[in-house]
Amino acid sequence: MTLDDSASTELRWWSIPGRFLRQELLPVLTNLRLAIALLLLIALFSISGTVIEQGQSPAFYQANYPEHPALFGFLTWKVIQVVGLDHVYRTWWFLALLILFGTSLTACTFTRQLPALKASRRWKYYEEPRQFQKLALSAELDTGSLNSLNEILQKRRYKIFQENSNILYARKGIVGRIGPIIVHVGIVTILLGGILGAMTGFMAQEMVSSGNTFQVQNIVDAGPWASTKTLKDWSVRVNRFWIDYTPTGGIDQFYSDMSVLNNQGQEVDHKKIFVNQPLRYHGVTFYQTDWGISAVRIQFNNSPIFQLPMASLDTNGKGRLWGSWIPTKPDLSEGVSLIAKDLQGMVLIYDSSGKLVDTVRTGMATKVNGVNLKIVDVIGSTGLQIKSDPGIPMVYSGFAVLMLGTVMSYFSHSQIWALQKGDRLYVGGKTNRAQVAFQQEVLDILDKLSSPSENDNQTNTTESLASNPPL
Incomplete structure (x- = not known):
């Protein structure tokens, strides 16, 4: 085998991937x-990622998506966790769909849209009357001129290209x-932003x-x-949490006054x-999503003020309650239970047998088990959802580009x-959309070219349009 044969064989091997790609x-x-x-x-x-809660614990999905009965006959907690529906936007198959869709749009842009744009920027003069017959809209006039x-x-606002006096x-x-x-650029930018956010973002929850x-x-x-x-370089202080209630006792809005502190x-x-x-701080966003009662502050007789934690109670879905047990004797042999349902200040006091002893508000005191028990305050807690998504600016930019392209x-x-041949003027046109509006525009142009006083000329125009009807 000669050197030329070897080079030719190597060239054929290199051309196989290119041919496969193109064909x-x-x-x-x-x-x-x-x-x-x-x-x-x-x-x-x-x-599905919007409907099915994302990033929850396995126990959450087992409780809300049981096997019997399965939601829609097939959706159970096992299906959710095996397929990855509990973290849809970070699964390999969802990211693969985004990449494949973006690749498809990019390929379409380079193989179809850009060549179509390049072709539309080129122009070609019509030098023969027969060329006007293939146009969707054309006319032959015996009056008018290219100058007019x-x-x-x-x-x-047409851009004019004129090579000589008759074309x-x-x-x-x-x-x-x-x-x-x-539009394609905008969609691809959105997809890239989504992939960036899925790969580099995080979500946390704090009470x-x-x-x-x-x-x-x-997290x-x-x-x-x-x-x-970077989260270790700063911290957040909840200065105060409070709830505004409606006159009927419902929650109107809950607020958190927050400060970001450096080291x-x-x-x-x-x-x-x-x-x-x-x-929002350094790309991290703190959302107000929940609330609770974290502690109660009490005082026995003239003792110092104690702060005791309150825990959420299981009510089987019949509302939200928080409770705490308060000892009334130093040896812890007796005590009372405190129950609160909101931050309006009302606290229910039960004895060890479960009997309601009294109902008090914050700042009030009552006698229980021989001691004076004062409810100083009920302390609320704010539920925060914390997110970091570096892809959001790219997604927003992509949407802006998409709207612009649309x-x-x-x-x-x-x-x-147009072609001027002797005393005949040939005019024709086409458009890629708004056919009816373009037809009316061409008719208006022809009316201005034709003399309104010459009925014969108008008849010739009408007959020409009838012989070449618009699409």
């Missing part, structure tokens, strides 16, 4: 049905050809008593590339948060050709 892979990637199917699958699983047509088209080409709305490309300072530690869900090192304990940010008004796509790309 086998690209047609599949750019297939519209594939893109629609991928989009529907992404939408379906995104909905040029003036009319300029007023209608003209005009177009407008080239931005409509750019629109689909911008913090009013007056306490904490660092974000209870319940995190991407494989998530970094939490020296200095306040670097401060905000009062409530539902839909979170605190608006641009509504512009019609309209083209008009």
Whole structure:
């Protein structure tokens, strides 16, 4: 084998992947049905991630998605955990769908949209009357001139190309050809932002008593590339938590007054948060999502004030109650139970037999087991959901680009050709959308070219349009 034969064989081997890419892979990637199917699958699983609670404990799913009876006949906690529906947006198959859909859009952009834009930027003059017959809309006039047509088209914001005195080409709305490309860029940017957020973001939950300072530690869900090192550089103090109630006793809104502190304990940010008004600091967002009762402050006779924790009680779904047991004797042989259901200050006192002893409000005292028991305060706790998603700015930018591209796509790309041959003027045009509006525009142009006083000319125009009807 000669050197030339070896080079030729190596060249053929290198050309096999390129040929496979062009002839086998690209047609599949750019297939519209594939893109629609991928989009529907992404939408379906995104909905499932919204409906099914994400990042909860196995016990939560076992309690809410039992095997008997299974939700919809198949959805159980085992299915959720095996498939990964408890963390949909970070599963390998969901990320694979995003990557495949983005690849399909990118391939379509380079193989179809960009060549179509390049073709629309080129122009070709019509030099023979027969060329106008293939246009959707055309007419033959025995009056008018290219100069007058040029003036009319300029007023209608057409871009004019004229090589000599008898040939003209005009177009407008080239931005409509750019629109689909911008739409694809916006969608791909959104997909990249979603992947970035899934891989580098995290979610945490904290229940913090009013007056306490904490660092974000209870992370319940995190991407494989998530970094939490910067969380140690600052902390958050819940200055105060309170609830506004309606006149009927229902919750109107609950609030947390929060401060961000640096390692020296200095306040670097401060905000009062409530539902839909979170605190944002260094890419971490604190949402007000829940509340509870963390402790009760009491005083026996003239003793110092004690703060005792209150725990959430199991009511089988019949409301929320918090309780605590308070000893009334030093040897703990006797005591009472305190029950509270909200932060309005009412506390129920029960003895060891479960009998209601008294009902008091904060600041009031009552006699139990021979001692004077005063309820100084009921301390609330704020439930915070803490999220970090570095992909959000990219997602928002992608949506902005997508909306821009959508608006641009509504512009019609309209083209008009004209040929002056002797005393005959041939005019024709086509557009990619808004056919009826374009037809009316061309008719208005022809009316201005034709003399209104010459009925014969109007008849010729009408007959020409009838012989070449618009789509």
